[in-house]
Amino acid sequence: MRHSKKAFVDAWGASWGFCRECYRYDTARAGAALPSPPPSSTVTLGSPPPLTFRAVSVAGVDAAPSASSPWRFVVLPSKELEPGAGGDSAVAADLLVVRRAYSSLKAPLVAEIGQLASQHLAATRPEVLVVKLANGKQRTYARVSQPTNNEVGSRQAGRRAALVTTAVGRLFAVDPGLVAATMAVSARRAAASGGIAVAPSAGLAALPGRLQNQVLLDNGVSGSLWRRFRLLLGRRTDLATTQALRADMRAAEAEPRNAATTNGSGAFLVAARVALQGMIDDLCDNTQFIERFLRGSDSAEIASTSPFLGQASPTEMYEADVRAVQVCFGLDKGGVLSSTKAVLSCANQHHPCSRGNTLLFGVLPAAKDDHAALSAMADVYVPDLDALRFGGLEGAGERRAVLLILTGDYQFTAEWCGHVGASRTMPCQRCTAIRRVTKTNGEQVEIYGDMQAGSRARGKPRTIEHFKKMAAAYSEGGNDALWTPLKLEEHLSIENRPLIIIDPQHIVPMPLHLTLGITVYLLRLGIEAVYFCHGKASAAKYADSLASTLRQSVGVSPIPYFSGAFEGRQCQRIGERLSLICNLLPAYVSDKVRGDYSEACATWRRILPILTRVSDVSSAEKAAFRRDAASFVDNLKAAFEWTSVTPKLHTLRCHAADFL
Numbered sequence: 208m209r210h211s212k213k214a215f216v217d218a219w220g221a222s223w224g225f226c227r228e229c230y231r232y233d234t235a236r237a238g239a240a241l242p243s244p245p246p247s248s249t250v251t252l253g254s255p256p257p258l259t260f261r262a263v264s265v266a267g268v269d270a271a272p273s274a275s276s277p278w279r280f281v282v283l284p285s286k287e288l289e290p291g292a293g294g295d296s297a298v299a300a301d302l303l304v305v306r307r308a309y310s311s312l313k314a315p316l317v318a319e320i321g322q323l324a325s326q327h328l329a330a331t332r333p334e335v336l337v338v339k340l341a342n343g344k345q346r347t348y349a350r351v352s353q354p355t356n357n358e359v360g361s362r363q364a365g366r367r368a369a370l371v372t373t374a375v376g377r378l379f380a381v382d383p384g385l386v387a388a389t390m391a392v393s394a395r396r397a398a399a400s401g402g403i404a405v406a407p408s409a410g411l412a413a414l415p416g417r418l419q420n421q422v423l424l425d426n427g428v429s430g431s432l433w434r435r436f437r438l439l440l441g442r443r444t445d446l447a448t449t450q451a452l453r454a455d456m457r458a459a460e461a462e463p464r465n466a467a468t469t470n471g472s473g474a475f476l477v478a479a480r481v482a483l484q485g486m487i488d489d490l491c492d493n494t495q496f497i498e499r500f501l502r503g504s505d506s507a508e509i510a511s512t513s514p515f516l517g518q519a520s521p522t523e524m525y526e527a528d529v530r531a532v533q534v535c536f537g538l539d540k541g542g543v544l545s546s547t548k549a550v551l552s553c554a555n556q557h558h559p560c561s562r563g564n565t566l567l568f569g570v571l572p573a574a575k576d577d578h579a580a581l582s583a584m585a586d587v588y589v590p591d592l593d594a595l596r597f598g599g600l601e602g603a604g605e606r607r608a609v610l611l612i613l614t615g616d617y618q619f620t621a622e623w624c625g626h627v628g629a630s631r632t633m634p635c636q637r638c639t640a641i642r643r644v645t646k647t648n649g650e651q652v653e654i655y656g657d658m659q660a661g662s663r664a665r666g667k668p669r670t671i672e673h674f675k676k677m678a679a680a681y682s683e684g685g686n687d688a689l690w691t692p693l694k695l696e697e698h699l700s701i702e703n704r705p706l707i708i709i710d711p712q713h714i715v716p717m718p719l720h721l722t723l724g725i726t727v728y729l730l731r732l733g734i735e736a737v738y739f740c741h742g743k744a745s746a747a748k749y750a751d752s753l754a755s756t757l758r759q760s761v762g763v764s765p766i767p768y769f770s771g772a773f774e775g776r777q778c779q780r781i782g783e784r785l786s787l788i789c790n791l792l793p794a795y796v797s798d799k800v801r802g803d804y805s806e807a808c809a810t811w812r813r814i815l816p817i818l819t820r821v822s823d824v825s826s827a828e829k830a831a832f833r834r835d836a837a838s839f840v841d842n843l844k845a846a847f848e849w850t851s852v853t854p855k856l857h858t859l860r861c862h863a864a865d866f867l
Contacts, residue, residue: 374439416447416455423452425562470587475549475569479591480600482566483534483551487602490556496603497555501527501610502865507826515608521593522675522708525608532600532607535559535715536568536592537614538584538623540576547573547580549588554612555602558821578622578685578703585623585706592707613707614715617854624714625677625705633700634658634854637711637862638666643851651695658857661844662837666861669699669711677701678708716863717855718818719775724855726778729811730757732847733788733804737795739849749795753788760787775819782815803846810839814859817867824867833864 305320312320328336336348372390423433430449437446447455459465464485466477476482490496500508511530518525525531533554540547549568552559559565569587573580595609613620621628626636632648633639633655640656641648656666681704686692693702730753738746758764761784763777773781781788785808792801817824817832824832840860843850852860 416451417459419447420452420455420459421563472583473569473571473587475571475587476566476591479551479566479568480595480598483553483595484600486553486566487532487555487600490553491603495556497557499531499533499555503527515599515606517599518597518608521596522671524671524710530602530605530607531610532602533610533612534595534600535612535614536588538576538581538619539615540573540619545572545574547571547576547584549584560614560821576618576622578625578706581619581622581706582704589707610713611709612713612715613709614717616717616720620714620717622703623706624674624709624711625681625701625703627700627702629854631700631702632695635666635857635862636669636714637716637858638664638668639699640664640666640857640861655699658854659844659852661841661852662860664857664861671708671710673699673701674705674708674711678705681705712865716858716866718863718866721855721859721863722775722778722782722815722819723772724853725811725859726781727772728853728856729785729808730781730788732807732843732850733792735849736792736800736804736847740796740800745795749791752791756787756791757781760784779815779819782812785809785812800846803842807839807843807846810835810842814839818859818863820867829864829867832867836860836864 309317309320332350334350336350338346338348340346368390372387422428428436430452433446433449433452437448440446462485463478464482466481467474468477469475487496498511500511503509509527511528513526513529515525515529515531535550535552535554537550538547539550548570550565551568552565556564569584571584571587573584592611596611599606599608601607613623615623617629620626620636624636628634632641634642635658638656640658641652643659644652644657656664658664658666677698680689680693680698685704686698686702733753734746734750737749761781763773763780765772766774766777786805789801789805789808792804796804814832814835817828836859840852840856843856844852
């Protein structure tokens, strides 16, 4: 009887033929062991896979079974297969076999497949690999590069530094010694910080063209220097070309928010409202708009719940609960060619005084910043500022009032408000405290307050109504031009026409200039204490020791372009290390004087971080600041009898806490 046969493919891809009936009923045959699998070839990563393949086939499927076995296995002689002549199909067939048999492979074969996969990934280097799991979910694998050696040897670092120095020296026409020194500083900073990017090209290339243009403008980078940067960093940095940057600059100049004009004496924005509205829109779109609230007499914030419906006059005061946008306006004079720059900024954001967060309102050449020069500027700026206060601005989807805040140094804010200056009887722009008591002004001091009393000055707050009255009285000129000059009780040291009518409580108490002035005041006070106790020679010796300590231990030095004084960051550094200066005094003064001076320095160290902070200050911190400021001024006045309360010390004690 001829039995039927069934063909199947085993785990090694070989085709088998057997007799169902014989295999089912023959116990001896049923227990026979299967033949061993054909030998496998091993492929390592060090050598490429062979280009020839061995063909294996099974014959005798249709032949009758022999007496000893129900099937017959024949291995044919191997033959060479060229890749171009059927080789690709053979490889595809072998890969199909491996894919089907993967679940039954043993560990050595699985390791070989892993080596083959590693070789494939190393050759193709895909950024992302996506694998679909049996449950339908997808798993993503991302390529991560790791350095083989995190530390660079001294010889290798030297070779790299020499290579970089040579490359940079070819790009920039400067002294080779300067290039070598710059590269040495960069390498030292990298070693100290654990590694930094000397040229962060990746982060810079990620910036849009508009921001790259701002980087160039903020740092004064010319087009030729920018081309050298691109050449230094290479073509793969994707930095914008100078042509692309010029095209973006022309597009920015054509925007209404950036349109500028000139009146023959200076340049200024055509529409300040459009520029400010564009800034506020950008803040709202990027979720960077911050609500700012006014504070009451108890230092608690007043919630803004009422909408802004407009106002009849720009000088009219609206209710404290009206939703508002806080706009800062200030002037700054300086530069090689003396000019005065008007700046606008929105306080409803982080770091509103940062240069990148401000708008250049206008630039006017000015050798002086007296009342006559500022009057010409006010004719340009004040109409736009009044229009802002009259109509308001859009912010966070609603119309808001504009709270105008006057910023700047003492000279600017005094002249802008019609105040003559610090030498007048009432030097403060916010209150009526008299500078000092004389033989003839005792009654006036009792009425208007005494600045030398420190925390007990009792000055009356100035009002916007008084500014309006003085503006009407001085419409044709200052107090000197009147037929009958006003008395002190009438003008309160406002002897010129106010250039803008603003609430005196909205004049910023110049935190930067307080920091600069009081820091230098403390240093000079130590010299004065030594002079008062031991004379001029000891004071000169102490001054030399103080200068050496500031330069060597504190790490600061006077700035030439800052009139030989210290700038803001240096003053903060001095404030942090005032203890080093206090340690110089025991050799020159008594323990009591040293203790009083040390106590004053410790109080100033607590005041300075809050005074210069750009973030919001809590009610508790504000109360602590007010106590420390009062203690600082009163103790100085009591301990050092020759000193006096200056307008800056008075501002720190009586008005700075209101603006925190």
